[in-house]
Amino acid sequence: MNAPSVQATFCLILLIFAFGIMIMGGEARHVVWWPCTSDSDCQGPCSTPVYHCINGRCVCN
Numbered sequence: 001m002n003a004p005s006v007q008a009t010f011c012l013i014l015l016i017f018a019f020g021i022m023i024m025g026g027e028a029r030h031v032v033w034w035p036c037t038s039d040s041d042c043q044g045p046c047s048t049p050v051y052h053c054i055n056g057r058c059v060c061n
Contacts, residue, residue: 032058 034045035056042051042058050061 032060034058 031054032042032045034042036042036053036058037056039051039053042053042060045051045058046060048060052059052061
């Protein structure tokens with residue numbers, strides 16, 4: 001295994017990790033890509049006490 005590919009892989013993992021943090025914890029609320037038709041559909045996917053179904057996706061507060 002040559003060094004550049006290891007470095008590129010590490011950078012990619014770091015980038016994905018940073019994106020994950022931005023998407024999940026960047027705001028007070030985070031979107032879970034779980035399809036829903038009503039707020040009650042989000043009770044399972046959301047571990048938080050407040051959850052809403054917005055645009056067919058669960059938003060956990």
